[in-house]
Amino acid sequence: MSRLQLPRFSFGVGDRFAHQAAPQLRACQRAAAAGVNIAPVWNKSNREHAIIGSAPSETRAAADAAVAALGWKQPYFLDADHINLTTVERYLAPCDFFTIDVAETIGKPANPAAARELAERHPELSREQRLPGLERPLPLSRERVLAIANQYLAAIEQAGQIYRHIEARKGRGRFITEISMDETDAPQTPAELLVILAAVADAGVPLATIAPKFSGRFNKGVDYVGDPEQFRREFHDDLVVIAYAVGQYGLPEDLKLSVHSGSDKFSLYPILNGALRETGAGLHLKTAGTTWLEELIGLAESGGAGLELAKEIYARAYQEREHLCAPYASVIAIDHARLPLPAVVERWTPAEYTAALRHVPGAAAYNPHLRQLLHVGYKIAAQMGERYRRQLADNAAVIARNVEANLFERHLRPIFFYA
Numbered sequence: 001m002s003r004l005q006l007p008r009f010s011f012g013v014g015d016r017f018a019h020q021a022a023p024q025l026r027a028c029q030r031a032a033a034a035g036v037n038i039a040p041v042w043n044k045s046n047r048e049h050a051i052i053g054s055a056p057s058e059t060r061a062a063a064d065a066a067v068a069a070l071g072w073k074q075p076y077f078l079d080a081d082h083i084n085l086t087t088v089e090r091y092l093a094p095c096d097f098f099t100i101d102v103a104e105t106i107g108k109p110a111n112p113a114a115a116r117e118l119a120e121r122h123p124e125l126s127r128e129q130r131l132p133g134l135e136r137p138l139p140l141s142r143e144r145v146l147a148i149a150n151q152y153l154a155a156i157e158q159a160g161q162i163y164r165h166i167e168a169r170k171g172r173g174r175f176i177t178e179i180s181m182d183e184t185d186a187p188q189t190p191a192e193l194l195v196i197l198a199a200v201a202d203a204g205v206p207l208a209t210i211a212p213k214f215s216g217r218f219n220k221g222v223d224y225v226g227d228p229e230q231f232r233r234e235f236h237d238d239l240v241v242i243a244y245a246v247g248q249y250g251l252p253e254d255l256k257l258s259v260h261s262g263s264d265k266f267s268l269y270p271i272l273n274g275a276l277r278e279t280g281a282g283l284h285l286k287t288a289g290t291t292w293l294e295e296l297i298g299l300a301e302s303g304g305a306g307l308e309l310a311k312e313i314y315a316r317a318y319q320e321r322e323h324l325c326a327p328y329a330s331v332i333a334i335d336h337a338r339l340p341l342p343a344v345v346e347r348w349t350p351a352e353y354t355a356a357l358r359h360v361p362g363a364a365a366y367n368p369h370l371r372q373l374l375h376v377g378y379k380i381a382a383q384m385g386e387r388y389r390r391q392l393a394d395n396a397a398v399i400a401r402n403v404e405a406n407l408f409e410r411h412l413r414p415i416f417f418y419a
């Protein structure tokens, strides 16, 4: 049986309340109609499921229903996002894409004998590597390889263990395997990535995508904070390293980078687009459930009861901001002094609410602090339960228009379309 493969371009979308799979898919259909095939991957992390009280099987049902309703004949996937051995169980049946998160094990010292064996299996890594396409050689030495092994080998061995656990249950070649190292403190350099890929190949993991941590901050729902030039170099060098490692270590030919973007890294999109066009490389780009913010925008835009509910959600999120932000502390940057008081928001018109929330870089009314707070505020809507769902249903058309347009115009087109 042939191995399940991720197409060259794939895009991870979140759908926290499992109501927007159809408009999300329509954005991909619009891209396909324009000749750009992008596979949608519905991703939802264990953290989100836990906060909402939902189950991966519901995400599967919503995706399948949208695919059937819209007659989508191309590949699509369901991502068990950031799972490990303790959380993977309920994802095994509904998911066919597994993001194995080993960030917690990064930095746990490796078995010294295993680190030495890695260096001995790969004498080529014990000297500077001059790869075609790299401006500078990768600064590798036997000492560096041992140090990198000490930092990452335990995590890679753990990834192998999780991979084999999934394989035993799902069957070889029946799912996409990603390893994520993004939720850690230090970015991985291209030299580290090369050693990591050699070790992953040795561990027998048929890797489809790898998500390194890049320099700069990837806060949820807002633009990149960092040096775009540095990102450009890192991304480019990582693409070179991946292409080389595929040939050198026998990793799957379609191995590609996965960027856990946290959504809306608009200033990086032209860089990604340029690199894909120049190299012909593939890309998986994961977003972070900002579709939920499009639901709020749609509710506010609808006015009436929809707007009232959107205001109430903000007021409660404001009251509970400490507690809502805590699980996301490392991936948000909210200046609480710049959050409007609920009494002010209470008087807003639909246009004022949507202008504050909608991510239009440079727009005077756009408030990234409010946007980030609402981004992590989905727990409030989850607690409203039926009241929230009722408003989603009552204002479905306006919301769908926002979800589809946001995804297509502000993400898919700038990243994947060549001008």
Ligand SMILES: [Zn+2]
Pocket (backbone or CB within 6 Å): 082, 180, 182, 183, 260
């Ligand atoms: Zn991630």
